[in-house]
Amino acid sequence: MRADNPDLVTVVGIGAGGWSDLGGTGRSTLADAEVVFGSSRQLDLLPSSVAASRVPWPSPLVPALPGLLEAHRGQRICVLASGDPMFHGIGATLVRLRGIDGVRVIPHPSSASLAAARMGWPLASLDVVSLVTGSADEVRRYLNPGRRVLVLSRDASSPAAVAALLTSAGYGSARMTVLSELGGPGESVSGGVAASWSALCDPLNVIAVECGDGPSLSAVPGLPDSAYETDGQLTKREVRAVTLALLGPVPGELLWDVGGGSGSIGIEWMRSHPSCRAVTVESSPARCATIRTNAALLGVPGLSVVEGRAPAVLSGLPAPDAVFIGGGLTASGVLDACLSSLKSGGRLVANAVTVESEAVIGAAYARLGGSLTRLTVSRGSPVGGFTGWRTMMPVTIWSVTT
Template identity: 70%
Template sequence: MTENPAGVTVVGIGADGWSGLPGTATAALTAADVVFGSDRQLDLLPPEVAGERVPWPSPLLPALPGLLDAHRDRRIAVLASGDPMFHGIGATLCRLAGPVRVIPHPSSVSLAAARLGWPLADVDVLSLVTAPVEELHPLVHPGRRVLVLSRDAETPGRIAHLLTSRGYGDSTLTVLAQLGGAGETTRTGPAASLDLTGVDPLNVVAIECGRGGPARPRTPGLPDDAYDSDGQLTKREVRAVTLALLGPQPGELLWDVGAGSGSIAIEWMRTHRACRAVAVESSAERAARVAANAAALGVPKLEVVVGRAPGALAGLPAPDVVFIGGGVTRDGVVEAAWEALPAGGRLVANAVTLESEAVLAAWYAKLGGELTRVAVNRAAPVGGFTGWRAMMPVTIWSVVKP
């Protein structure tokens, strides 16, 4: 952490510039020895802000510690768009520079909600400033409202394409640009047909989701056909039971060992934006399929590791939870997973063969936990009638590390 005895003040500023700032913000900027910000933000300041103006370098984050050190004995003011603590640089500066004074401005999301008359408590908010557009997928549901912070002028078009490809082309898009500034503009129309040429890069996209295509709920147990698979897929009913035993909680990291099509890791991450996962798969072809499934289902940040456990587990970030979907009969896999878990960590393993079932029974005898067998029958045609077709039963061992 880089301390700054002279102090760092982060000032939120909108498209309305100097005229939209409160007295506390203008006083902080006027008193600063040095002001950091983007070229666009620095151009909004009047001559009475006499401190040295330092444009942000690119890339910014690696350069920040050095910039703070270089000006450590000066009064520093940092310009940030809108509310610095809402998808802004404020949190980063608090981590790097110790106690930081923050003077917020209304965020672009607050301004957009005010223009639209949308209560923010009922709206999902997503920043695509640094994230891929595929992260929008889990938020798209019939009738839902979403506000998206755009990266650039191309973001609204990417959003419209994603919605249309999902069967949500009838969703209403509203692109609000230069919010609060003299050049504020709004354009509204269906995602499938709205003209998005010449959009200002400083924009927020409001989405009112339409009727939509196939359901993609956030709860575990997506339809099997939601995945591209070569057959190595934990089936829907077993997947739902397995995820219930894994018990995802926000911020936890899952190892999905023997990921197959990636369904366990993907649905783990879909339960909450803060859930993280590493999918370990020995087949490069299947690993590529895992990554494609993750993007299509809205969790493109799933980390995919190509390799065979237990060797592939070495060097991975420590997990909170481990799922073993394949490889329990391989020497050292369960041992490595158990060793990596912290106290209170959870391990769940599935078995479909007699050999793997015997391994789980032995570990159950040694460590305890719960041993469950799940048998599923699905209705299927039998001639001109309907009968039950049994799926292979699955044995599930779940245990918490003391």
């Protein structure tokens, strides 16, 4: 392969067991390398017989990668990765940078595979969350009664952080098993209940969570309104479910939520699949703070919140696959800016509750087609000792595909 590509980078997965656990291909590749990149811990696992120059990763890593690789261009480069380099690892990052023809991957069992094996849990039935580059709040989206979750820790503090999160989310009775240094000579296991967790753990650990009993939230759009902190600017549950059905979240796609309010549309778009992304645009600083709080509590802390007024603030944002306009329809240029930014085949959904905003989408419908839907929702509520209907303001929804 080097004859075909002299700049090939080989990524070798390595576990806590170090050199003795590597297969013949991994050992021979490292023995032949001229330079090896990795964390200080990983580099220390190599024996003195590996004569290559050893370069510890800088921090932050990703911005420095192109320059590091260029500085060693023409040399036989190996990169050490924890476990499976393509499972929340550096291998995927290198493939994005150099393409599949520029990277060769020699995997090792992932920490998730080893943890599932130790616990006797079928790996395909588990949710796996990595805290290496993410927030512990991401665990929240996977909490449901009876579920099992594997959490790949960032460091020794991760188990305590996860225990506190579980307790605050109503899962204080969840069983936690922390598996440290999996596959290594110092492998150890500690267990306990989230609400009373106090164990000290090795930095290299995986947390196995058995949720047990607790509150549940569906991944299907239309969460209860009570799931959100709000000042009243919230797309109500029934309207939200219809709106998201029209937006049609697809794995990997990006949504713009323009006029975010409490953030419910962007949050439930992201909750539909872990790879769905969203940018919420909101002009009120207080509401931006509320959106961030709601996103964290509902397990999607990666929701991007952009403070500012559309259409000016939309400039420079990555092109969306779908756009929702929940506020600002009557502002000059907002609708046209959103339509022109959409990728080919993208979807736009706009909700109107005032006569003026209805006029905007009525004109757009006459010009571009699409579909119009009008929702009038009534909810049962007490009327003395009886039950009557209280009707919310009707909402007109325009949806169109570009």
